[in-house]
Amino acid sequence: xxxxxxxxxxxxxxxxxxxxxxxxxxxxxxxxxxxxxxxxxxxxxxxxxxxxxxxxxxxxxxxxxxxxxxxxxxxxxxxxxxxxxxxxxxxxxxxxxxxxxxxxxxxxxxxxxxxxxxxxxxxxxxxxxxxxxxxxxxxxxxxxxxxxxxxxxxxxxxxxxxxxxxxxxxxxxxxxxxxxxxxxxxxxxxxxxxxxxxxxxxxxxxxxxxxxxxxxxxxxxxxxxxxxxxxxxxxxxxxxxxxxxxxxxxxxxxxxxxxxxxxx
Numbered sequence: 001x002x003x004x005x006x007x008x009x010x011x012x013x014x015x016x017x018x019x020x021x022x023x024x025x026x027x028x029x030x031x032x033x034x035x036x037x038x039x040x041x042x043x044x045x046x047x048x049x050x051x052x053x054x055x056x057x058x059x060x061x062x063x064x065x066x067x068x069x070x071x072x073x074x075x076x077x078x079x080x081x082x083x084x085x086x087x088x089x090x091x092x093x094x095x096x097x098x099x100x101x102x103x104x105x106x107x108x109x110x111x112x113x114x115x116x117x118x119x120x121x122x123x124x125x126x127x128x129x130x131x132x133x134x135x136x137x138x139x140x141x142x143x144x145x146x147x148x149x150x151x152x153x154x155x156x157x158x159x160x161x162x163x164x165x166x167x168x169x170x171x172x173x174x175x176x177x178x179x180x181x182x183x184x185x186x187x188x189x190x191x192x193x194x195x196x197x198x199x200x201x202x203x204x205x206x207x208x209x210x211x212x213x214x215x216x217x218x219x220x221x222x223x224x225x226x227x228x229x230x231x232x233x234x235x236x237x238x239x240x241x242x243x244x245x246x247x248x249x250x251x252x253x254x255x256x257x258x259x260x261x262x263x264x
Contacts, residue, residue: 113239120246147256154255158202158248162241165208168193169215169237170230177222177233190216206247211240 168189175186190212197209215237223232 113236113243117239117243117246120243120250123250148252151252151255154202155248155252158206158251159245161200161202162244162248165193165196165203165212165244166241169212169234169241172216173219173222173233173237174230176220177227205251206244208244211244215240 172186172189172193175181175183175189193212194209197203197212200208203209215234219234219236221233221235223229227233
């Protein structure tokens with residue numbers, strides 16, 4: 001019978017060891033590597049944590065330095081842009097004032113020319129009335145017709161000269177409005193026109209030179225960018241050309257009057 005106080009060997013007994021059993025040594029043999037592994041893991045984790053902290057600190061240091069550098073560059077760019085904007089505003093104001101000055105001068109000159117044209121037209125009407133009186137006064141009418149025919153030749157030459165000035169001014173204004181033609185070509189045309197105005201007797205009598213200087217200084221009007229019609233450029237030049245034409249007509253009658261007085 002089984003003795004319950006002394007169970008057989010096949011019953012499971014706790015912590016039973018056979019003689020010569022070395023199981024405890026195997027347990028210790030497994031425990032040591034596990035402790036070593038745990039220690040290595042702890043040390044490795046701590047070193048990794050230290051490395052992560054060092055990298056974080058280095059990152060924050062670089063980030064802070066980079067941020068300060070970018071902020072400095074940003075402030076420099078903002079300062080430079082503000083200076084550039086301030087300079088452009090000053091230049092723009094100067095250009096506005098210059099344009100306003102040119103515009104006022106152009107308006108003033110245009111009014112002056114319109115008034116001169118009105119006076120010339122009145123003088124022309126007066127001379128036309130006197131002409132009609134002379135045409136019906138016998139010998140005086142014949143003398144008048146003779147002098148008038150002679151001065152009409154002078155008028156033709158004067159109109160031819162004005163046509164040359166007109167062509168030159170159209171060419172000059174076309175170059176002025178061009179974005180590709182060199183400025184030197186315009187200056188050359190202006191110089192030639194001024195020389196002709198200062199040397200030709202008819203141009204001198206009509207005071208063309210002073211008018212050309214006004215045109216070169218104040219007439220900056222251009223048609224649209226695609227315009228190829230030279231007559232659409234310029235404003236002041238056309239007023240002067242019309243004024244010179246009226247002056248030629250007036251000069252013709254004055255020359256007739258002077259010739260008739262000289263033959264009496």
